[in-house]
Amino acid sequence: MMTVGPKRWIVASLGLLFLLSLIVVSYREIATERRPTERPRPVVAAADRVCVDCHGRVTPSIVHQWEDSRHATRGIGCAACHGAKQRDPDAFVHYGVRIAAIVSPLDCSRCHQREFREQTGSRHADALALMRENDGDVARFVGAEPLGCQGCHGARVIATGAGQLDPTTWPNGGIGRINPDGSKGSCSACHTRHDFSLALARAPEACAKCHQGDDHAPAMDVYQESKHGARFREMHDEMNLGSSTWIVGRDYYAAPTCATCHMSATPSQPVTHDVGTRLGWTLRPVVSVRQAGWEDKRDAMVDVCLQCHADQWVQNYFTQFDAFVEDYNGRFAMPARQIMEALRRKGALTPAPFDEPIEYTYFALWSQAGRRGRMGAAMMGPYFVQWRGAYEVARVFYSELLPEAERLRPGITAPFVTTGARVTRARRPAPAATLGERR
Template sequence: MTTTKYLARLLLALFLVWTGASQAITAKDPQQLTSQYYADHPGKGSHGEYWQPIPIQKYWNPKDFYKPPTSVTGEVTRDQCVACHQSLTPGAYHAWQNSSHAHLDRIRSINNGQDARFYKKEKLAEIESHLVKQGILESGAQLKDVGCIDCHGPVGAQSIRHDKDLVMPDRAKCGTCHVDEFAQAESEKDQEWPQKQWGKGHPSHAVDWAANVETAVWAAMPEREIAQGCDMCHYQQNKCDGCHTRHTFSAAEARKPEACATCHNGVDHNEFENFMLSKHGTVYQTQHDAWNFEAPLKDALTKGNYTAPTCQFCHFEADGEFSHNLVKKVRWAFNPQTTIADNLDHPWFKDRKALWIKTCSNCHSPSFADAYLTAADKGTLSGIKVEQEAKQVVEALYKDGLLTGQKTNRPAPPAPEKDAAGGFFQLFWSKGNNPSYVERVYADMWEHDLIKLYKGLFHVNPGGFTYTEGWSELMRDYAIIMDENTKLREGKSAKLSDAKSAPPERSVLNAFAQDLSNRYVLGGLLMVAGFVLVRKKK
């Protein structure tokens, strides 16, 4: 290689390193992160004209709906906030009082490097460094605590106007101090599917509010108190307290499977039940008293003494690194789709399967991990095959106009929703014969049974994907759909048969002639009857 070429390559390498480093620094700049976060936020979404928030929703999306209460006016200090809420909301006060936020000195006093919490000293120093760079903390100064005002007002403020400045903390507010975690969580928005199976960043916690407000039936429902049940999980894009419960905000709590249970349960995403009833969950339930959840996930198997995985250990890890980006290994995502099933041999999907095998190999052999994941893939493919066959039957009934009441009693769903056979909206809206019975069964089949089959397979719950949930339920609903299809189509055939055997329609002239003829015949018969009666009397 010539000297010129060597220098050129060296300069190129240095340029790439420099730009990469620049991008990394930029990605962790709190102001830029915050600006981008608000620029990306969907607010009320594209269906915003169809719904209005109810009061409780200010807590699920404080960015757009929260306004300070006017019950307390004027300036309040840091100490006044604590003293007041100690008596007004003692539950919140004691949760904070028991937290690391209230006692940063406890973190500074950890000197034993073998203490599982030792990493927090470095984390605290990192947070203070970020605050110095933002001009919030003076160089060399240390945080005394993280109090009410730091979260519900400007970080570091000594006082605020309670009725003017009070805020409900959102992701960006937490990101002021927890910059790395904020950046990692927001990086979920960068995920792109190779065949556009999902939109950019979907599905993930980072865009779950967007997914919520962009769902037509959610915006269409007049029952806003029911619809906000979706908000209570689909608000992780807005806040961090879905995992880090206020006002303790305990990292140790957030590392336990129960922290995921509020949202990851039920008929369309029963991950928690599947995990807890798996052998992994059995080990967790019987042995977790000996585990140390103060240890960060990267030390879970050493300092934490874990003897089985948790939700967090598996989903926060990718290629040996742990972060708040939980979608680096996503393959099937929320629900199985044919567009994914048909592309599992694509390098994007194969690379992610390899990452999962590496994760499982923390406890199992790579051979075992590969064998099980392959079996789970094939089991999911079997479920998709059944669901797709049922889908074709239901859509054909809709196309042929054979659904019960389709031509006489099928109101259109409220705007902005559009009518469709077995659509998602039919789980949450019903009027007349919309949905018909067969459609409702199909909606349950694809949104519930198939997903439960898939979730049970990949969370290693055998009863979950065979008998109790999943496959057995798929078979039941498949049988119902096929039975209803036969009944509805045989009903049409019978009507057609009756129509063919019926006499041809008569013209007006023929009808008149036939009626006249019938009258003459009837009159003749009456005359004969009368003549017979007269003869008998004689």
């Protein structure tokens, strides 16, 4: 019969073996996690060898990013993108090679012609011009252009010779940048250099640099509040963001991102780099405007929605959205604009922009609260629709704009304002042939 002592020894030995096995397994798991992911093998062309060797020492992160890119695996290197001609305004000779620091959309068009054509005709490419409209005076007045508004809208980059660029215009990665070669845009605003990751360009964070904030462009804020954003955060690993095709409903289905709705492919329409292709309204100005050909643009957006939602759901949602925008236009935006125009005609406002309190009140009404509400309605953000949008629009309109206008010119608001709140009933759903089946 075995004594107590040997039993304890056996149990202790087994326990020690078990503990050692756990340590070995844990070590192997940790080693596996720390092992670098296999990187694509870069193809370094002869023209790029000196660049890669030198910048591997001077700016190693840039080289490593490029080595991770699809460009590198195809032998598309430094010279292919940065190589310049003598006539290029920003060209200079760098260690015996003529290059340009700025890689413009025109440069990218040598390989990406369709993308260049679409982007050149898009709202993104005109972002700098759009900044000069409506609220652009705010940027010029406070002197925040280079690091503020131009960081998103872009700058007209001025080459001063010998490869030097005017520091008031460069560096700049704004989507509407005017490049020294005359082309508009910056591909790297979305396709961040030097790995040009598809996954990053498709992620909402890529758009958030510019389309966020509680003032006039809160798209990311609305997205994060919505169920779309909640699903993306929870199911990020299921998004297949690096797919070569990335067709919704085929390559992924967990959640939509900004790119899903505005740019990326569906089974029935291709990817586009014209971000206005699917937008029936423009919500940017004081008064929202239907786009030319808005029915076809709406159909293109509906096609995206139908990949996840039922036809009636989609139709009724757009009915609600249109009703909200039309109510904002009719009850607040148009009267406010007419009042401001009347004040200016009567000489109650100086020609200079943003030098009187009511101009800031007007700006807060349409560019801040008005855009929050309209974008919230477009992207399923009820908090932004109601409390950060509609409520703030009404509060500013009735308690600030109207009293301020009356102090400047008594009686001036009467022709433009209807007493009491008008209730706008949602229209009946449009036929399916209008919203879902017109292909």
